[in-house]
Amino acid sequence: MVLADLGRKLNAALQSLNRAPVVDEKVLDALLKEVCAALLESDVNVKLVAQLRQKVKTKVKAALEGGADKGKEQNRRFVVQKAIFDELVQLVDPGIEPYKPKKGQSNVIMAVGLQGNGKTTTCTKLAVYYQKRGFKSCIVCADTFRAGAFDQTRQSATKAKVAYFGSYTETDPVTIAAQGVAKFKKERFDVIIVDTSGRHKQESELFKEMVQIGEAVKPNMTVMILDASIGQAAEAQARAFKESADFGAIIVTKMDGHAKGGGAISAVAATKTPIIFLGVGEHLNDLEKFSPQPFISKLLG
Numbered sequence: 001m002v003l004a005d006l007g008r009k010l011n012a013a014l015q016s017l018n019r020a021p022v023v024d025e026k027v028l029d030a031l032l033k034e035v036c037a038a039l040l041e042s043d044v045n046v047k048l049v050a051q052l053r054q055k056v057k058t059k060v061k062a063a064l065e066g067g068a069d070k071g072k073e074q075n076r077r078f079v080v081q082k083a084i085f086d087e088l089v090q091l092v093d094p095g096i097e098p099y100k101p102k103k104g105q106s107n108v109i110m111a112v113g114l115q116g117n118g119k120t121t122t123c124t125k126l127a128v129y130y131q132k133r134g135f136k137s138c139i140v141c142a143d144t145f146r147a148g149a150f151d152q153t154r155q156s157a158t159k160a161k162v163a164y165f166g167s168y169t170e171t172d173p174v175t176i177a178a179q180g181v182a183k184f185k186k187e188r189f190d191v192i193i194v195d196t197s198g199r200h201k202q203e204s205e206l207f208k209e210m211v212q213i214g215e216a217v218k219p220n221m222t223v224m225i226l227d228a229s230i231g232q233a234a235e236a237q238a239r240a241f242k243e244s245a246d247f248g249a250i251i252v253t254k255m256d257g258h259a260k261g262g263g264a265i266s267a268v269a270a271t272k273t274p275i276i277f278l279g280v281g282e283h284l285n286d287l288e289k290f291s292p293q294p295f296i297s298k299l300l301g
């Protein structure tokens with residue numbers, strides 16, 4: 001089920017509350033059944049869904065007790081709706097403030113992720129995003145594994161009018177990353193985005209390389225680029241990267257497609273890491289800032 005359908009189903013479930021003459025445990029159970037089924041169909045982790053059900057039940061227990069009372073009915077409805085809304089927000093909110101780049105200093109952001117997840121595209125999108133907000137931004141292409149990676153960066157950075165650094169001859173990504181970051185720091189760039197190699201699988205070589213690049217450029221923030229369309233696999237992928245790269249933020253890409261999104265949502269809880277942006281298309285401006293509460297509000301329509 002794609003994200004828009006999830007929103008519609010959740011919304012429909014919440015609307016059914018308004019039609020119930022009395023909000024009692026039976027109505028709550030039926031509502032929670034619908035909400036949980038919708039979340040499971042969207043690939044949200046089973047454990048997280050079970051937790052949500054339990055937490056909502058605990059939260060509304062007091063409000064549901066006390067029998068039918070016309071005056072209290074509205075309050076009961078409100079308490080139940082709010083409990084569900086809050087727990088949906090909790091699903092995408094690990095309660096951790098992500099790093100925020102500051103002007104007048106160099107902020108190094110390192111992007112990691114598997115090949116095809118949209119890493120290179122997202123690096124340019126990020127540079128454009130910060131550039132628009134007055135940060136002098138640039139990209140270092142430290143991907144020497146994929147043929148054509150530097151060309152891709154060069155083309156998209158040129159199109160976006162963003163400075164870039166890379167090499168056709170140097171084969172060591174750690175050297176390129178260190179050189180690029182040193183150069184841009186000297187030139188007083190505010191946001192320096194380091195694009196690293198992605199591989200098809202979570203090969204140990206990839207992780208070793210990421211750790212070495214991290215040690216060389218000392219990023220202020222490491223961002224994992226996660227493809228929303230990979231479904232439940234997102235959680236395991238994020239866990240594996242967290243162990244090696246210890247990223248501090250997630251960007252979920254391809255949210256515009258037929259992605260279910262629940263896998264990426266589960267990755268937040270599994271790694272206790274906040275989502276900072278959503279990729280919503282192939283164009284350079286297709287990047288949306290992510291905040292838990294507005295995201296859930298929008299999802300519910």
Ligand code: GDP
Pocket residue numbers: 113114115116117118119120121122198253254255256257278279280281282286
């Ligand atoms: P990388 O291998 O991780 O660097 O991935 P790329 O940046 O080369 O992207 C792989 C493909 O995904 C390209 O065709 C991109 O245009 C596409 N892509 C990246 N982000 C998004 C997104 O948010 N939405 C859509 N629809 N496509 C995207």
